[in-house]
Amino acid sequence: MTGQDQALADSRLAFLRRLFSNTMIYVILCLVAVVTIFPFVWVLFTSFKGPNDPIVSVPPQLIPLDPTVANYIRVWNQLPVWRFYLNSILVAVAIVVLNTLFSALAAYPLAKMKFRGREVIFYSLLATFIVPPVLTSIPSFILAVKVFHYYDKLVSVIFPYLVTVINIFLLRQAFKSVPDDLIDAGRIDGAGELRIWLRQAFKSVPDDLIDAGRIDGAGELRIWWSILLPIIRPSLATVAIITFVEQWNNFFWPSLMLHTDEQMTLQVGLVALQGAFLNDARGIAAGVVMTVVPMIIFFVALQQQFIRGLTGAVKG
Amino acid sequence: MSKKLTPYLFLTPALLVIAVFVLYPIGAVVYYSFTEYNIMTPPEWVGLRNYQQLFRDDIFWQAMKHSFTYLLVTPILICLSILLAIVVNRKLPGIQIFRALFFIPVVSGSIAVGIAWRLMWDTNGIINGILLSLGALEEPIQWLAEPAYTLPIAMALTTWLGLGYYMMIFLAGLQNIPEELYDAAEIDGCNAWQKHWYVSIPGLRPQITFVAVISSLAALQVFNEIFTLTGGLGGILNSGVTMVFYLWRKAFRLNQAGMASAIAMVLLMITLAFSIFNMRFLERGTEEQ
């Protein structure tokens, strides 16, 4: 056989081999996809089954022959599902905004300032990471009931999460990667300009306070706010997304605090739903669909940001 | 003077919150663990009695056993996720759709998924339906009422939930491995499997470490899956009771905050030991590299 024929035969073989392996890949992917999607699909179909469609039968009947939206109506009438959503959104947004703010505030000095106790504070904060959340929940619960008196109110689910150590850690990393000269330049940047800027920004602050030397503190704040935060925006986004997903899916603490239907967040409300429709598989299915579908749509729309956010935290 | 105060001012909100919601609770739990406290009446000092009772408590040891058994999820998850990431790490048409698909369980939340699984594995659920139709079963099995099946089903659920998430992490890691390493391996005569063993896996070490730490700490402290699958009961014969579940039951169902605090202290010791172990492992790994 000539060299050319051999090359042709080789490339054909290679092509077939690649075709075979690609097909195998697709088969594996489809299998995994089926395993991943199957519960959702089944729940979706079950939620539309009418009273004459059996939930379990031999052979199993997946598609409802008697489709109805009655299950959704039943669940909607019994429990304030829209309220669950509203509460979850309120809580998640509040926490994301405040947590990112406070964590960013705390991360800056830990990354870029020299002061006494910096290492001690940082490593102590890091050490609290190993403390199981369930441990702190017992005294936090007692505090909530006896001292703060915010049992069964949404603030009870916001306050403990105003700061998380992980976020401080991540943002500190982000700040650390900002070159030092940028910050020093900001610090040197004319005290005269600062005074003008301050007057505009903090009109309510009396002159004496500024004159008493608070300029330096406000100066750092200005550096932090107008220079550094924009630079570490990707990290802020990462932290925001991680916190959002974490809070959206948070169940343990909210389940301890929120008892009335109107106060419940989505995850707690779902469990209440399951309790209210105990032997009603169709109703539970409808409830699950109602709570999961919007999140899935939200995720599909913002896929890239989500994935980048959730996995971007892990640097090689 | 203010110059010195600035860092502390920045830190104040964070330190305040941590002090109230983390530091104070740690101290409080230490104290409560030596008391009998039902939250309604003031705590009553009992010394070491909670710890002594715990030591003799069969269910506590059972719970610890279950928590440690749950750790098996971690290596399984790591292997499956890496495999999946390798499969998904190619430019084939439609691959993005598959990646997104695998991620859906992560965004759905463990509660919704747990409830859906509970329906599936119910005596009148689809799992029995399929098995019956295939002839693999004669009578439906009360899956969630069988002590032997409770924990495995929960572990399967955790694995299923984590697969998409860890796959993405490993995928990002794989894409950071320079092509040259693979080319070098190919020149050395490696086939596909060997390439992955000698290049991909070592290259993924940081991600593996991260996943190992996160996943194992999560496995030790699993709660949501157990709660939804057993309806808050912990399974027949406490077959699904893990340490955190037992803690929760003691504190918030049986009103025994003192005993629960003692369990919490034990749990703290365990997570501390685990973290130290993980960090040593980390150091040794980076040294070898």
Added chain:
Amino acid sequence: MRTKLFALLTLLGIVLSACSPAPVVTPTPEVIEKTVVETQIVEVTPMPAPNPERVIENVEDGAEITIWTFWLSPTFDDYLKNTITRFNEAYPEVTVNWEDHQATFQDDLRNAFAAGNAPDVINLSISEGWVSDYASQGLLLPLDDAVSQDVKDVYFPNLWDQQAVDGKHYQFPWYQGIIVNLVNTKILTDAGLKVEDFPKTIQELPAFCQTIKDATGTLCDIRLSVNDLLAQMTYEGGVQVINDDGTAFSFDSPEAVAWLQLYIDMVKAGTVDKTVLVTDQDRVGLDLFTSGQAAFYNTGPNLIREVRANNPALYGYLSVVPAPVGKSGIVGKGLMALSVKADTAYPNASLALAQFFSNPKSMLEFSKIVAIYPSTPASYDDPFFSAAPVAIEDSAKPYAKDAVSKLADIVPTVPHKAEVNEIVLQAVQKALFEGADPQTVLTEAVAAANALLP
């Protein structure tokens, strides 16, 4: 001029006084008797007759108290609001705030006690043992010296004595239930059985369940009271769970083993639903029956309304039979009670409210709207109870008074009740699901329980 007048007046005065008549001897006056009738018209504002329902004295003026009811809203909103209005007619000086709590009642109550704002009057479940739970923590007000004997005599004595702790009483008995079995006659007919075949004793249950399973594949919907197995053992098995001086537990006796064996056999034969058997929520068992998947369920006729609401189709097939009796011969204890919290700011107002809600008239009104039964003998004198039953919910009316007067709490005071019951639950589960020998697990449990005693 003035001095002249003054002198003249003084002179006049002297002259006049000088001229006062000297005592004159007059003849004895004739006594004429004349009756003088003086009619005085007096405006009388009629005093309101004391409200017969006002029986507690020294009620604090301007008292504002809170009452919590357990799972009565929204069905009984009107009744409760009307009763509060009637209460205010008898005790106008008291303001009442009413809250109803449902699935989270115990959690909410615990948190309220912890926060220091627990309700003054609390609707507690006797059947779940809540009264003795809270009383033994010192959270409830003892009633023995707080109310007069007249007040105590209003109730059936067996009900008043329930869940006493250290001989002190902590509850006003409220509405009672007759424990019956709701029967799904459709499943029975499919199994070839009639309502009359329903077992009269607990011991006959296993055979009954076997027949049903063999014929229809339906499992029995039986629930162990997992929070208080000692009580169930006592009622069903006639077991004495603790010795007379309370120094040693004795629930590993032959009677206890026999009782446990009954359930072991049923589990082995696969005739009971295992999840329902050990659930701690009554609703789980009730819902299984309501959805038409069980042949019978042990509950009160007042819950027939749940069946009617959730599964009207089943209502037509419903029948009611008296609950099977255990070896003790007693079916059960009472249902609901009203207690007062120990540190209430307004003890007399709270006592008044609790007493009012549980007085004969209030409970009679309640009985007329739902199949519950009063805890006061006086209520049964009303013609309502002698009228023939119409709907299925009323079928227990004729024998209600008799049944209620026999309800008794025959379980002795058990120290560390929750913990001992937990130990027993573990033992029972081992025997039921792991095939452990009942005698062995019970004896071990007794040993563990005795270790808790001082």
